[in-house]
Amino acid sequence: MYSFTYDVLPVRVVFGSGTSKNISDEIKRLGCRRALVLTTPQQSGLGERVSSELGEFSVGMFNGAVMHTPTDVTEIAVKVAQELRADCLVAVGGGSTIGLGKAIALHTDLPQIVVPTTYAGSEATPIIGQTENGLKTTQRTLKVLPEVIIYDVDLTLGLPVQMTVTSGLNAIAHAVEALYAKDTNPLISMLAEQGIAAIGRALPRIYANPEDREARSDALFGAWACGTCLGAVGMSIHHKLCHTLGGSFNLPHAETHTVVLPHAAAYNAKAAPEAMARIARALGVDDAPRGLFDLAAKHGAPTSLAQIGIQAGDIGRAVEIACASPYWNPRPIEPAAIRELLDNAFEGKRP
Numbered sequence: 001m002y003s004f005t006y007d008v009l010p011v012r013v014v015f016g017s018g019t020s021k022n023i024s025d026e027i028k029r030l031g032c033r034r035a036l037v038l039t040t041p042q043q044s045g046l047g048e049r050v051s052s053e054l055g056e057f058s059v060g061m062f063n064g065a066v067m068h069t070p071t072d073v074t075e076i077a078v079k080v081a082q083e084l085r086a087d088c089l090v091a092v093g094g095g096s097t098i099g100l101g102k103a104i105a106l107h108t109d110l111p112q113i114v115v116p117t118t119y120a121g122s123e124a125t126p127i128i129g130q131t132e133n134g135l136k137t138t139q140r141t142l143k144v145l146p147e148v149i150i151y152d153v154d155l156t157l158g159l160p161v162q163m164t165v166t167s168g169l170n171a172i173a174h175a176v177e178a179l180y181a182k183d184t185n186p187l188i189s190m191l192a193e194q195g196i197a198a199i200g201r202a203l204p205r206i207y208a209n210p211e212d213r214e215a216r217s218d219a220l221f222g223a224w225a226c227g228t229c230l231g232a233v234g235m236s237i238h239h240k241l242c243h244t245l246g247g248s249f250n251l252p253h254a255e256t257h258t259v260v261l262p263h264a265a266a267y268n269a270k271a272a273p274e275a276m277a278r279i280a281r282a283l284g285v286d287d288a289p290r291g292l293f294d295l296a297a298k299h300g301a302p303t304s305l306a307q308i309g310i311q312a313g314d315i316g317r318a319v320e321i322a323c324a325s326p327y328w329n330p331r332p333i334e335p336a337a338i339r340e341l342l343d344n345a346f347e348g349k350r351p
């Protein structure tokens with residue numbers, strides 16, 4: 001018999017090709033007129049295009065978003081939003097840009113329209129991670145949940161292949177942990193399996209042809225599905241380790257998820273057999289941790305922490321931080337076993 005509690009999140013989703021041309025309709029729908037466009041330095045061109053297409057509905061652009069949402073950048077951006085008397089935010093980019101929008105919303109309550117250009121999934125969650133003094137802390141509050149998500153497949157056609165693969169695996173990680181979450185439910189499990197399957201079949205096609213629109217559409221749908229899982233239920237050891245490695249050692253977000261995921265899945269495999277069976281079925285493989293490893297390895301993604309910038313000497317401190325505060329995981333958190341997990345991830349061993 002089923003028994004669960006599920007708070008469905010209030011968010012409007014617009015999905016398709018060319019949808020980012022209609023951002024001003026969404027601004028009007030929210031009763032707003034003065035949007036501040038947010039993006040990263042690398043995506044300034046896209047930000048400027050969006051801002052100019054908005055015409056009188058744009059009051060300007062802030063292009064200072066960086067990874068892991070450092071609080072000093074947020075302070076500057078809040079000042080810019082206040083000086084320009086912005087009445088809403090339009091975040092165009094990946095999780096870093098969306099994270100900045102959420103951080104501004106946390107301080108100002110401004111409504112957010114987000115236009116994701118990666119598969120990280122932040123757009124679909126009421127979660128914000130912020131970094132201050134080398135520590136990343138996360139909180140859940142509806143204050144940061146974007147009001148509108150505009151998925152435009154066209155904006156993902158140019159996402160470089162390597163980022164596509166790592167960002168796709170970042171999305172899959174949300175669904176993997178949702179499948180063994182303590183507070184999961186049948187709807188989220190179904191969505192998680194569909195999300196993993198959509199991204200699992202899209203990545204090889206995009207790897208072969210980055211402009212394959214059907215595959216890009218599948219991947220973006222998968223990102224929404226997996227992001228919705230992240231927003232709906234609690235995450236476990238995998239996300240804890242990635243937050244530690246990202247926030248305290250400044251490792252790149254999607255690559256870290258890609259490397260750690262097969263090892264986190266292996267850590268939990270015996271404690272979560274049903275989740276492993278669903279992951280394997282979604283990927284069309286016999287063994288979930290190996291299937292996840294192979295998906296990365298076959299498509300040119302990094303498979304070891306050593307490759308993405310952490311030193312062997314840092315692993316001990318990462319274990320300490322990751323084990324410092326208690327949280328739920330299907331298998332109890334055992335520091336010696338976590339050490340082994342991270343050593344395997346450091347060396348890039350196939351699980």
Ligand code: NAD
Pocket residue numbers: 040041042043066067068069093094095096097099117118119120121122123125127128129155156157158159160163167170230253254
């Ligand atoms: P990112 O947003 O940092 O993007 C990486 C780089 O790629 C940036 O320079 C960006 O401008 C560029 N880029 C993005 N889309 C592009 C495109 N289509 N074409 C070319 N370049 C593009 O990376 P990310 O992995 O999307 O996001 C990582 C951040 O998001 C981390 O800080 C992470 O903590 C956060 N995140 C938060 C949540 C949440 O629910 N709060 C969920 C997932 C990720």
